[in-house]
Amino acid sequence: MAHCLDDDKDCMTNVSAPVSDTLAAELGAIVGSEHVLADDNGRALHSRTTEPDSRRCNAVVFPGSAQEVAAILRLASRRKFTVWPFSTGNNWGYGTKNAIEPGAVILVLSRMNRILEVNEELGYAVIEPGVTQQQLYEHLLAKHPGLIADCTDSTPLGSVLGNAIERGYGYTPYGDHFGHLCGLEVVTPTGEMLRTGGAGEGCPTWNTHKWGYGPAIEGLFSQGNFGVVVKGGIWLHPRPERMLLFTIDANGPDELGATMDALRVLALEGTVRSHVHTANAFQTLSLVQKYPADLLARGTRIPTERLDALKAQFGIPDWTAVGGLYGSAAQVRAAKRELVHALRGKGRVAFFDKAKVEQSKRLVELWQRSAGRGMGAMVAQTIKSMVTRKDFALVALLPEMYGVLLGRPTWSVLESAYFKSRAQPAAPPLDPARDGCGLMWLATAVPMTGTQARTVLALAEPLFTTFDFNMSACLTMMNERTLFFLLGIFFDAENESERERAAGLYRALHATFTEHGYQQYRGGIPEWTAAGTHATPGGRLLGQIKQALDPCAVLAPGRYRI
Numbered sequence: 001m002a003h004c005l006d007d008d009k010d011c012m013t014n015v016s017a018p019v020s021d022t023l024a025a026e027l028g029a030i031v032g033s034e035h036v037l038a039d040d041n042g043r044a045l046h047s048r049t050t051e052p053d054s055r056r057c058n059a060v061v062f063p064g065s066a067q068e069v070a071a072i073l074r075l076a077s078r079r080k081f082t083v084w085p086f087s088t089g090n091n092w093g094y095g096t097k098n099a100i101e102p103g104a105v106i107l108v109l110s111r112m113n114r115i116l117e118v119n120e121e122l123g124y125a126v127i128e129p130g131v132t133q134q135q136l137y138e139h140l141l142a143k144h145p146g147l148i149a150d151c152t153d154s155t156p157l158g159s160v161l162g163n164a165i166e167r168g169y170g171y172t173p174y175g176d177h178f179g180h181l182c183g184l185e186v187v188t189p190t191g192e193m194l195r196t197g198g199a200g201e202g203c204p205t206w207n208t209h210k211w212g213y214g215p216a217i218e219g220l221f222s223q224g225n226f227g228v229v230v231k232g233g234i235w236l237h238p239r240p241e242r243m244l245l246f247t248i249d250a251n252g253p254d255e256l257g258a259t260m261d262a263l264r265v266l267a268l269e270g271t272v273r274s275h276v277h278t279a280n281a282f283q284t285l286s287l288v289q290k291y292p293a294d295l296l297a298r299g300t301r302i303p304t305e306r307l308d309a310l311k312a313q314f315g316i317p318d319w320t321a322v323g324g325l326y327g328s329a330a331q332v333r334a335a336k337r338e339l340v341h342a343l344r345g346k347g348r349v350a351f352f353d354k355a356k357v358e359q360s361k362r363l364v365e366l367w368q369r370s371a372g373r374g375m376g377a378m379v380a381q382t383i384k385s386m387v388t389r390k391d392f393a394l395v396a397l398l399p400e401m402y403g404v405l406l407g408r409p410t411w412s413v414l415e416s417a418y419f420k421s422r423a424q425p426a427a428p429p430l431d432p433a434r435d436g437c438g439l440m441w442l443a444t445a446v447p448m449t450g451t452q453a454r455t456v457l458a459l460a461e462p463l464f465t466t467f468d469f470n471m472s473a474c475l476t477m478m479n480e481r482t483l484f485f486l487l488g489i490f491f492d493a494e495n496e497s498e499r500e501r502a503a504g505l506y507r508a509l510h511a512t513f514t515e516h517g518y519q520q521y522r523g524g525i526p527e528w529t530a531a532g533t534h535a536t537p538g539g540r541l542l543g544q545i546k547q548a549l550d551p552c553a554v555l556a557p558g559r560y561r562i
Helices: 021-031 040-046 066-079 133-143 160-165 252-269 281-285 293-298 304-314 329-343 354-369 374-385 397-404 413-418 450-466 496-515 537-549
Strands: 059-061 083-086 105-108 115-119 124-127 181-187 193-195 228-235 242-250 277-280 319-327 348-352 438-447 472-479 482-491 520-522
Touching: 021 059, 021 066, 040 059, 066 083, 066 105, 066 181, 066 228, 115 133, 124 133, 133 160, 160 181, 160 228, 242 252, 242 329, 242 397, 252 277, 252 319, 252 329, 252 450, 252 472, 277 281, 281 304, 281 319, 281 472, 319 329, 329 348, 348 354, 354 374, 354 397, 438 450, 438 496, 450 472, 450 482, 450 496, 482 496
Parallel strands: 059 105, 083 105, 438 520
Antiparallel strands: 115 124, 124 228, 181 193, 181 228, 242 319, 242 348, 277 319, 277 472, 438 482, 472 482
């Protein structure tokens, strides 16, 4: 049951009428009427999602300060409606800006977008949840060029804090985003303000000493519903003297397993510190072309022989790893030697420094200007062949990934969300939910061994075949001991059968991994509403904390099943 918005009576969960004029006026009195959307068009736009089902909200509110967030939560307790907060709302594949049930008031914190402090000496920034990856990148580049912030390969308009609170990750040595948060300011469900780390105003270690004094409560405000984070400290990486991008091509499960084992050893030794992403051929293909139109019309998967032909056309191996080596010139040279030695007889390693990346960019531009024909194309093709046998479409991604490894956001990878969309991606800013893309993510944590990598692949691949989808997979080295196994389900959102099969595949994958003892590293509405229980001692403790902090159950009830 969801709480009614107009009185204290309960209402059915499928009711999603807009808020009453009275409540809209009360919300407008807090944030300004221009920052409240309760009309049908506004509610529909902000309820769009990339999952098979969406849930219509009752209103969207854009607070401009922590005090306004607190006032809205106090109003929610008094008027008995649920509030679901989002930083910028670009959580595609996990639920976008949807609540579990229709009828919620959605809080979007994008107006709270101040960069409050950058401390060059200690290497951190204090920011609000509306600060985007692009905004922080540009600010640092202009005013603090000696520092970089890790970023994801998703939208440049994604929230830095929002992604960190969800425990998202990037590529650099600071790629564990929640691990590099330090010092949060939070509004509790009853409208109170608190700081994590036991720190009051003026504490000089609030953004340097993550654990503070006494029990560490920072984790309660990650992947949960115990409060709204309205300010946070994020550690920044010193801009390295050198960064060398590397790729590793691996074919077959044995080479993949050997590559994972070699990377684990190198990470434990400290040679490789970046969060290496290893994508399968299907995921790489989604970066360089659209899904074949004839197969899309029939609602079926790409047959093996046709997929093999596409791999050969673009020069795509079964698996492609991307990472970076960071440090002084001497450190990078030493790490390069170690990486080459460790991968000998396993995956094939290639290296790209800044000069080689710039050369690749110029060759791609020459190829594009000549439209792949004539003398210009021949020159570009000849020079490229000395560096790589991969297609120009893949070479064009090198400058983008090089930038990401130095904290520069890109739109290029997000274009893959349009793989099965009937429309071409428009010019940025891209919005897969707005544009009707079908995409779901299922993210599983796996011990970082070659054996475990092969095991989870063997569990997942037959299920994709059963539901008539190709498997999109990426293994990311989250730390020296753990892989994140990210599975993407691309589907045609205009095809009802595909939507149903996508939902069925997600449920089957979730059930299978749960049965085999694996846990998800991150969840969203598809995971929170999947079969299963949190009736464990830990789950009961979280429920008790929720009851104490949110007695009226107004803040995102059911999020992460709490």
